[in-house]
Amino acid sequence: AVKFQVYFAEELLVRAHPRFEHFKNQAFSEQDWAALIPAAKARGTVYCDVFGIKAVRIARELGADGFKVHSSDTGNVPLLEAVAATGKRVFLSAGGATARELNRAIAIVSAGGPGGMRPVILHGFQSYPTEVADAALRRLAWLRDTYGDRCDIGYMDHVSGDDEFAYILPMMAIAGGATVIEKHITLDRAAQGVDYYSSLNKDEFARFVSMARRAESALGEDGCVFPAAERTYRATVKKHWVAAGALAAGHIIEPEDLIMKRLPETRSEARAGAVEREKLTGRALLHDLPEEHPLTRADVRQTVWALPVARSKSSRLPGKAMLEVAGMPALGHLLERLKRISRIDNIVFCTTTEPADDALVRLAAGHGVDCHRGPVEDVLQRMLGAIENHSVDVVLRVTGDDILIDRDYVERAVKHHLENNAEYTDLKKLPSGTEVEVFDAEVLRDIFAHAADSGGTEYLTFYIVNNADQFRIARAPVDAKHAHDWRLTMDTPEDYEVIKRLLDAMKEQGKALDYDLDDIVAFFDANPDVLKINKDVRQRRQPIQVDTALNWRRPVK
16 A cells, blocks of 8 residues: 655644744645545555544545554544544554553544454654664564554554665564554655655665565464474474384383384374373283384274263254154164264263253163263363263264264274374264264363363364364265265254154164165165255354364463
């Protein structure tokens, strides 16, 4: 963008000021601005410094894209209200401004602007030129900490244009969090015209912009997000636990049996980080291992629990867990399917403490399944309560809407999870309603301990995928014949009709509980119109807003 200073001496200073005539002679006329601003706007974004109400009016009428208020006007309420009323971006100069002055100015311009239009606070001041030692770049961190929730932060550079720090300081500011940089430009610095001190010539400015863009690219993403090259580096250099010597089946692994060494680069992404040693030691080997064999959790015994999660309340399909499918309540159908999976060591049904869910607890008990009840809004706390004081390594998260889980794919997912030393594994290529998610119990505890808000853990997956570089994530393979974008979850009346027709057909075939993905695919291949019943459901769903931030400084609860 380009920014012009629109001022009139009568609005800038009193007539008795010794520089009144200087500014009066330097100021452009309304006619000058009427020619200049539209010409510049034809080429890009135009912002205007405004020093009075007349300047605001002219710049606004000529279509300025935003307005900057000089530090001398942070207490000028009418001017602040005028720029706020434009609905455009507002820049506030913070040079020489106190925190109290900034607080008042920010409140005014924020109140007048449209929703989502964040003001920009610009740090810096002109001392013709400003010395490098006076740049006070640490102020940027203070401004971000103090105002970053409401404002963007920028930097106005006024170091001498012939000083190498005229390039260096703005790059440092970018690294310090500045998202806007203001830089003076002149046609010929040697002519020593107005404000030449801090200005760059055109060719110098082009180099400066190129440097700024490169500096910007060096920032990366917010938080601990790895660029692709860093992920490759991690996969290449991270060591893994290998057998220090040949080990026999049944041997209880001791710390001295393991040594860390690098592996070939052809390891899966989930194995880019080593499994924690305590997940291997103290456990019996399931088979013989040669020296330097890379250990995975599939080499030792791991305890796997399934935690189906359901409640009676539903905005779109109330009481869905008790709706009848193929001769039994939907929740009962799910529990019986889970009981048929040999890799699952225990099942605990997780629901809320609401009286409305008493019937679900009785139903689970009738199927021989234990129950844990916990907070209504915190699914993760319910799950953790279910495994508290138990030695559980792996947790299968099963939502009560997904009653068509497949035995073979559950076992396949657990196997893939352990063989890849993953902390989270999904089956997302399967039709929704047929898959489960595999979590390490330790990861669930970490999410609960560090989540800014665990109240959104009904959507637990988001806490993983939105912080993907912090976890070892795997995706279990799915056969092409089973990979379909079908909606087979049960959350609406339309969904219920689809599930009901499918399971009625399975019951007629003598497979009320023992069908698999092949049977499901065969049914819909033969009855494609059934899938049309709920094909528009997803289009009616509203976006989900969940705060999935993880505060890693927070101590473990």
